[in-house]
Amino acid sequence: MPSKVYYTSARCTVWDSSYSLPFKYDQLLLLAGLKKYISPKEKVAVKIHFGSQGCFRTVRPVFVRKTVDAIKAAGGRPFVTDTTRIDSLEYLEVAAYNGYTHLTCGAPVIIADGLFGKDAVTVKVPGAKHIQEIDVASAIYHADAMVVLSHFKGHIQAGFGGAIKNMGMGGVSPFTHCGHNNRGRLHSVSATPPEWQKGKCTFCGRCExxxxxxxxxxxxKESLKVNKxxxxxxxxxxxxxxxxxxAMPITSERLAIHIAEASKAVISTFKPKKIIYVNFIMEVQPECDCMPVADTPLVQDQGILISDDLVAVDRASLDMVNRAKPLPQSRAEDYGLKEAGEVLSKVNKRDTNITIEQSEKYGLGSSNYELVEFESEGKAGKSEEHI
Ligand code: SF4
Ligand code: SF4
Structure with missing residues (x-):
């Protein structure tokens, strides 16, 4: 049986707030049955990516607030969270710059793996090829339920970033308790660190x-050292x-396996049917939200998708982006792309299907999905009361 993916379009053609995306999102959460996943008084993680200095095209705070309100209405106790990528105190500043604070989100905004990025619980991954165990951020590990909000966009290594990557990379801490590299192992796209070729180097400093x-x-202008x-x-x-x-021979499959194995570890810390995934296909920029930049969108905003199957929600999102016409004045134009089809694969020079294939292989979900489309019927009702 195909997995259900609930969808509402970003288009708004009626002069009425209930036709606008934030209010359609309220309705979509109801349609997707958010309440089923949350029991009264449960602590519910709202997993987002805080972004970076320079990367401002993240999930808009209004949607985080709407999610928090819906969780509270279902009786849950939400908190908004992400794992450390840079120093935690600096990362909370980044979160605030990008609009994520207790005041805007309506719930505490916390770092899932603590002030030093070491607050995590080691989880084994049965049947894993590369990542036999990994440290899952403690606030995620101990949460009763989770709503995963993912900005769907490109990614330098995987080709795209969505729910699978938000779980696998975003749910684990960067370090183990003893300070060893945890998330770094996941990022490896090659068997070895880069080899510097002095004769070719212009010492431009970009890599540093x-x-x-x-x-x-x-x-x-003499030396470049890589701390291996x-x-x-x-x-x-x-x-x-x-x-x-x-020089670095890169393989996409290795990274896809790592992401799938880490996602499996994070999912295993929840009881069945306690996680729901929301993908925002908006401001689809070529790079990940962890990069220090945000280029113009490659395709027009498509809308929001919700599912309890992370493979299905990413497959449906990717299909939607693949069907969209590339936008002018974007990197797609730089690459001469005018017709719909595989825009993220082409600008990132990666096979975007590999992450989905590997995740499906690891039993994380199914790429066989049924799209259930929602469009407002103009019953503003509760939505109007918010204005
Ligand atoms: S040296 Fe290169 S490959 Fe290694 S962590 Fe830095 S950017 Fe990544
Ligand atoms: S990016 Fe780094 S390795 Fe490449 S030319 Fe510039 S300094 Fe040299």
Whole structure:
């Protein structure tokens, strides 16, 4: 039986707030049966990505607030959360800059793995090929239920980022208790760190700036060192190097397996039917929200999708983006893309299907889905009362 994916379009053609996306989202949450996933007084994690300095195209705070309100209406006790990527105190500042505060979200905004990114619980992944165990952020591990809000967009390594990546990468802490690299292992897209080829290097410094772990040190115009103990093997430096001076054989399958295995670990910490996934296909920029930039959208806003199957919700989102016409004045135009089809694969030079295929292989969900479309019938009712 196909998994149900509830969808409402971003279009609004009627001069009435109940036809506008935030109010249609209220209705979509009801239609998707949010209440079924939450019991009274349960602590419910609202997992989002806080974004980065420079990356402002994240899930808009109004939708986080709407989610929080719906959880409270269902009797749950929500908190808004993400795992550490940079220093936790700085990351909370980033969250505030991007609009996520207790005041705007209507619930506490906390770091899931604590002030030092080490507050996590080790979880085993039975049958895993690469990641036999991983540290799941404690606030997620101990939560009773979770609503995963994902901004659907491109990704430098996986081709796209949605619910699967938000769970796998976003649900685990960057470090283990003993300080070893946890999330970094997931990011590895190659078997080895980059090899510097001095003859090609122009010492432009871009790799040093983009490295998330500060593993690269450049001295004048003489040397470049990669700290192989710190390196996540994420491939960002090799990807942005204009001189192809950092050699790194990259494989998308390896990353997809890691994400699937980590997602499996995070899901295993919840009872069945306690997680629901919401994908926002809006401001679909080419890069992940962890990058220090946000380019113009590649396709027009499509809307919101909800499912309790994370593979189905990502498959449906990807299909929708693939069917959308690339927008002018975007990176799609830079690549000469004018017709619909695989825009995220093409601009990121990655096979976007691999993450979905691997996740399905690991039994995380099904790519066989049924789209249940919702459109407002103009019954503003409760929605109007909010104005
Ligand atoms: S980005 Fe490439 S060219 Fe620039 S400093 Fe790094 S290795 Fe050298
Ligand atoms: S692959 Fe490059 S960017 Fe990534 S952590 Fe290693 S040195 Fe830094």
């Amino acid at each position: 700036k983009v490295c998330p772990t500060k593993s690269i040190t450049i001295k004048g 103990d710190l390196c996540w093997i994420c491939g960002r430096c090799a990807r942005i190097c204009p001189a192809e001076a950092l």
